[in-house]
Amino acid sequence: xTWEPGNQVEAERLEKLQRLxxxxxxxxxxxxxxxxxxxxxxxxxxxxxxxxxxxPVVTVCGRIVRRNIKGRASFMHIEDGxxxxxxxxxxxxxxxxxxxQVKEKALALGDFVQARGPxxxxxxGEVSVMATELALLAKALSPxxxxxxxxxxxxxxxxxxxxxxxxxYRQRYADLAVNPDVREVFRTRARTVAAIRRFLDDEGFLxxxxxxxxxxxxxxxxxxFITHHNQLHQDLYLRISFELYLKRLLVxxxxxxxxxxxxxxxxxxxxxxxxxxxxxEFYKAYIDYEGVMDLAERLVSGVAAQVTGSTRIVFxxxxxxxxxxxxxxxxRAAIRERTGVDYAAHPDAASLRAAMRAAGLEPGDDAxxxxxxxxxxxxxxxxxxxxxxxxxxxxxxxxxxxxxKPGSPNLVExxxxxxxxxxxxxxxxxxNDPLDQEQRxxxxxxxxxxxxxxxxxxxxDYLRAMxxxxxxxxxxxxxxxxxxxxxxxQPNIREVILFPHLRDPDRDGAES
RNA sequence: GGGCGCGUAGCUCAAUGGUAGAGCAGUGGCCUUUUAAGCCAUUGGUUGCAGGUUCGAGUCCUGCCGCGCUCACCA
Numbered sequence: 001x002t003w004e005p006g007n008q009v010e011a012e013r014l015e016k017l018q019r020l021x022x023x024x025x026x027x028x029x030x031x032x033x034x035x036x037x038x039x040x041x042x043x044x045x046x047x048x049x050x051x052x053x054x055x056p057v058v059t060v061c062g063r064i065v066r067r068n069i070k071g072r073a074s075f076m077h078i079e080d081g082x083x084x085x086x087x088x089x090x091x092x093x094x095x096x097x098x099x100x101q102v103k104e105k106a107l108a109l110g111d112f113v114q115a116r117g118p119x120x121x122x123x124x125g126e127v128s129v130m131a132t133e134l135a136l137l138a139k140a141l142s143p144x145x146x147x148x149x150x151x152x153x154x155x156x157x158x159x160x161x162x163x164x165x166x167x168x169y170r171q172r173y174a175d176l177a178v179n180p181d182v183r184e185v186f187r188t189r190a191r192t193v194a195a196i197r198r199f200l201d202d203e204g205f206l207x208x209x210x211x212x213x214x215x216x217x218x219x220x221x222x223x224x225f226i227t228h229h230n231q232l233h234q235d236l237y238l239r240i241s242f243e244l245y246l247k248r249l250l251v252x253x254x255x256x257x258x259x260x261x262x263x264x265x266x267x268x269x270x271x272x273x274x275x276x277x278x279x280x281e282f283y284k285a286y287i288d289y290e291g292v293m294d295l296a297e298r299l300v301s302g303v304a305a306q307v308t309g310s311t312r313i314v315f316x317x318x319x320x321x322x323x324x325x326x327x328x329x330x331x332r333a334a335i336r337e338r339t340g341v342d343y344a345a346h347p348d349a350a351s352l353r354a355a356m357r358a359a360g361l362e363p364g365d366d367a368x369x370x371x372x373x374x375x376x377x378x379x380x381x382x383x384x385x386x387x388x389x390x391x392x393x394x395x396x397x398x399x400x401x402x403x404x405k406p407g408s409p410n411l412v413e414x415x416x417x418x419x420x421x422x423x424x425x426x427x428x429x430x431x432n433d434p435l436d437q438e439q440r441x442x443x444x445x446x447x448x449x450x451x452x453x454x455x456x457x458x459x460x461d462y463l464r465a466m467x468x469x470x471x472x473x474x475x476x477x478x479x480x481x482x483x484x485x486x487x488x489x490q491p492n493i494r495e496v497i498l499f500p501h502l503r504d505p506d507r508d509g510a511e512s
Numbered sequence: 513g514g515g516c517g518c519g520u521a522g523c524u525c526a527a528u529g530g531u532a533g534a535g536c537a538g539u540g541g542c543c544u545u546u547u548a549a550g551c552c553a554u555u556g557g558u559u560g561c562a563g564g565u566u567c568g569a570g571u572c573c574u575g576c577c578g579c580g581c582u583c584a585c586c587a
Contacts, residue, residue, distance in 0.1 A: 008556050009522055009538050066547070073544035090544060109537075123545045145523040146537050148548040159548050160536055161524055166579045178523090221587050267586045268513095371587085398587075444587065505560095505578060 009143045016106050017139050025101075027139040032114060035059045037082035042127050045119035059116040060085060060129060061137060063177070064109050066148070074102050075128075078113060086128040087115050093132050102134070110140030147178050169500050182495075188307060189484045189496055193260060195303040196280055196480070203295070205256040205282055210245035212238060212262065216457045219243030219401070222265040225275075238264035242281045243401065243475065247430060248465045250285050250473055258282035260480065271492045272422065275501050278480040285471035288429040289413045292474035293390055296417060296427065297324035300388070300483070307487050315420040315486050318386045326388040326417070331377060334391055338380040343373050343395075347410060369410075370395035385418035400444045401437075402428035420486055425478035432473065434466035 005011035020027050036044060036058040044056040062078030062085075072091040077084050091099040101107055116133040145162035162168060168175040168182075176183050197207065215234070217224040219241030227236050242259045249257045260280045269275060284291070301311045301322040311323040336342045340359045346352035349369040356363040356372065361380075363372050373395045381391070393405055394414040402412035413429035431437045441458045484496040494500035 007522060007538095012538065068546050068549060069543095070546065070549085071543040073546085075546050075549090077547080086547080088545075092544080105539090122547090124547070126545090126547075128545090143522050143537065147523085148536075150548050157548080159524095163524075164519095164579085166519090167523095169579095223586075265586080268584085271581090273586080368587085400587085503578065 003141075005141075010141055013108060013139070013141050013143075016108070017141065020101075020106055020136065020139070025136060027136055029135070029137065032061060032137060033059050033116075034061045034114070038062055038078065038080050038085040039082035041085055041119060041129065042083070045121075045127050048119070049121075055119040057116070057118045058129060059114060059133075061114045062112065063140075064107060064111050064113060067105075067107075067109055069103060069105065072099070076102075076107075076113075078115070086122070086126050087134070088120065088122060088128040088130045089134065090130075093117070093130060094134055098134050101136075107134075107136060108140065109146065110142075110144050112137040112140075144174055145178050165494075166502070169494055169502055170505070172499055185484075185488045185490065185496060186498060188488050191307045192303060192484050192487055193278075193480065195306040196299065197260065198306075199299050199302050200258045200280075200282060203256070205258045205284070206254050208246070208249060208254075208257050208259055209261070210239075210242055210249075210259060212264075214239050214245075216459050216461075218457065218459050218462070220263075220265075221398075222267055225264050225266050240265050241477065242279065243283075243477070244459055244462045246281055246283045247470065247473070247475065248462065250283055251465045251468050251470050255286070255471075256282065256284040269501065272482065274481065274493050274497055277493070277497075279477055280480055281475065281477040283430065283473050283475040285473045287474040288472070289392070289415055289427055289474050292427045292429075292476050293326075293328070293415065294324075296390075296425065296476060296478075297326055297388075300419075300424075300478075303483070304487060313486060313489075315489050316491055318420060320387060320420060320486075322388055322419070326390055328390045328392060330393045331373065331391050331395075332393065334381045335373065335376045338384065339376055341376065343369075343376075368397055370397035370399075374398050382418055382423060383421050386421055388417060388419045390415045390417050397443070399428065400440045401431055403431045403433075404436075422482050422485070423479075424482055424486075425476060427474065427476040430470075430473050430475045432466065432470040434463055434470075437466055438463050 005014050017027050038060055041056070041058040041060050044058065048055050060078065060080070062080035064076050065079045065084060066075075066077035068075040074089045076087045076089065078087060089099065089102055094102070107113060114135045114137050115129050115131040117129050117131040120128055120130045122128050146160050147162065148159040150157040150159065162175060162178050201207070213227070213236040215236060217237040217240050220243070222240045224237040224240050227238065228234070229236055240263055242261065242263070246257050246259060258280060261278065262276050263279045264276045265273075266275065267273060282295075284295070301324060304313060304322045305311050311321060313320050313322060332342065332344050339356075339361060341352075341355050341361070343352055346355045347369070349367070349372060352369055352372050353363040356376070361376070364375060367375065377391065385391070392415040393408070393411045394402065394416075396404060396410050396412050399412045399414045402414040405411040405413050414427065416426050417424050431440065445458065481493050481496050485491070485493060488496060490496055
């Protein structure tokens, strides 16, 4: 099977490729030279200019992003990962053969080239490479969207665009190639992950890697993806959280561990959810959820400061201060404030449902008590939590891994924290009583046995680990993608995931 | 899964039910300091897919595919 041009532009480019080959030009040569990035070349020239030294002679490489062919002198801008620089191309300097390639437009927008020559400044004042050598490095056969820029005092105006979300995600390489803002988002993402890692390393945590393919799944409320190991004849699950493996390591006498990695949840896809997403979880012995709150505040505000230079960010028009201390509100008070319902006065599902109806809410028909409480949180409280807020003390029956709150049989020592109206993370004082944990697993099994979903499995090996003795500890999980959304002011999780999941377009009736 | 909206040239977008267009890109010219370069000329379309209504469908109807927003789901 051989590629056929899909349109006229591609056909013409393929023809030019053949013409270059006929002329003995290798459109994809093996050998490349580069002495400077575009940014280094400009900096070297400016330094020489300032000191009165001779202008440097440089060899630069990059993609042609602008081309202005005039008679016997032409200009190109080439871009590499560091920036862009103009090439000044004169027939006198390049010789007829090479200049003909320019003039005949054998070198097109999108092609990669290598140019060598002394740096200079044009009459218009732009630092440029006065090319004495010019060579093709890689021919582009398909045209990228063309985006022009007008640089002025007021900033950069852009003309032309590549904005269709579907095509941007399906062809992220093209999106990145033409949209520098998008490239910057993923640089910020990389700095965010690095800053999280640095913070936890400095706090004495050990970074570990635990199984992604798991014989049992657990640690969160979600349906898993299922796969199969052929030789072992065994079904496996892609993990929905790291929790149960990380806590096993506390039994193994690491005081503090963390993992940054991918979780997979077989659930709906929307602005805040991708089937695979990046999570950071940490577990630390000898602290409770108060200690975790302290770490969470310092982690998030410290990462923001490192990544953006400030603890004050703007997200979707809201100014948000991430510096500690964050607001703390009990779930009970938060819900009472927003709905008028005090769930503590209605300790069973039936009476809580009645109270919700009396307050004008619409409670789910077969929701458990804890589920009703959680619904009120999501519907009436969460959208208002713009400034960072810990919501603490959750219903026991939606928190099977969190330790009970002394004196409150329905509550556990758990918090979730919210920023910008997004649920950012979840944490608790972890259960370390193996018999209690076993009962909680069994309760969960009963509570949700009615659901048609696969029953949640009890992880017997996890209980065995806990029976060897687990130190008291606090645990924490946070969505890294959502943190990047906050720090880059992106409203959609797909804008911070390089290759987000999309439906297969090559189905019946679809364009292929 | 439900509701609403969208799908037209490589990209961004037009087009009362009546000959499918523009800008950029491309192609052919002119130009040895341009920079959204300019000027002249010009190519490019199975209007997402399949049906239907109509003398006539990009436009109206039905189904399907994909995307967006939203609701639901997410122990």
